[in-house]
Amino acid sequence: MKGARRLRKLLDAMKVLGIDPDDLPPRGVVAEGGWGQLAHVIRTDEPLRDPVDLARFHDYLFETGKAPARELWQRLDPEGPLLDLGGGAGAYSAAFPGEAMLADTPDVLKLAKVHGKLLPLDLLNTARYPGDKGTVLLANVLHLFGEADCRAIVAKAAAALKPNGMLVVKDLDSTTAQGVLFALNMALFTRDGDVHPPEAVRRWMVEADLAEPQRLRLETSPESLVLAARKP
Numbered sequence: 001m002k003g004a005r006r007l008r009k010l011l012d013a014m015k016v017l018g019i020d021p022d023d024l025p026p027r028g029v030v031a032e033g034g035w036g037q038l039a040h041v042i043r044t045d046e047p048l049r050d051p052v053d054l055a056r057f058h059d060y061l062f063e064t065g066k067a068p069a070r071e072l073w074q075r076l077d078p079e080g081p082l083l084d085l086g087g088g089a090g091a092y093s094a095a096f097p098g099e100a101m102l103a104d105t106p107d108v109l110k111l112a113k114v115h116g117k118l119l120p121l122d123l124l125n126t127a128r129y130p131g132d133k134g135t136v137l138l139a140n141v142l143h144l145f146g147e148a149d150c151r152a153i154v155a156k157a158a159a160a161l162k163p164n165g166m167l168v169v170k171d172l173d174s175t176t177a178q179g180v181l182f183a184l185n186m187a188l189f190t191r192d193g194d195v196h197p198p199e200a201v202r203r204w205m206v207e208a209d210l211a212e213p214q215r216l217r218l219e220t221s222p223e224s225l226v227l228a229a230r231k232p
């Protein structure tokens, strides 16, 4: 059924929020923008244009990413160089204890707050990512895409590693309340984006010929899923 996947995300979010469908507000009470457009988005099965202010959004991600980035690298003790795919303004590159290459779209790279190497790169339409990396990171990126694109991105990210290098995927955990609510946002604002289940992310990593991923729980970001796997 058209819109069924987006409707499922709404029902999941209502469950998490404890909203009974019979208690929904009457017509005209719901705000016009964002979640107020849910019914329209489900009916048309077309996402809204995200009205995000790019500079403010990346400032916010940079600031909120500082603590998890610091903890992530402290706990993993990674090897360089790092390829930070969809790295935004560079919170994770800035905290990396070694050489880092920040890859994102040209518009976003203009907002980068790191002095390392900047690489304009389209995750979807680039056949190969630059190789020989000790660590490749996908932080808060896979939720923007559907399953087929995620599988392809993870495979190319794994291929960019040198032997014994490590792919790290960090995203929201779909089993947390924050993950469920964020999945509804992705259903509203992206074509196929979703907060993917931990098992799906694990499977993409194993299918990319990486060793069994290890799960890390970040004290600074308990709502996150972090999986790290090495290239044999």
Ligand SMILES: C[S@@+](CC[C@H](N)C(=O)[O-])C[C@H]1O[C@@H](n2cnc3c(N)ncnc32)[C@H](O)[C@@H]1O
Residues within 6 Å of the ligand: 061, 062, 065, 085, 086, 087, 088, 089, 090, 091, 092, 103, 104, 105, 108, 121, 122, 123, 124, 138, 139, 140, 141, 144
């Ligand atoms: C939610 S942000 C995460 C930024 C950063 N990794 C962090 O965790 O703070 C997602 C990033 O993916 C980038 N991105 C989305 N689609 C992309 C594409 N096709 N190619 C390259 N980067 C892309 C966006 O520009 C954005 O910087």
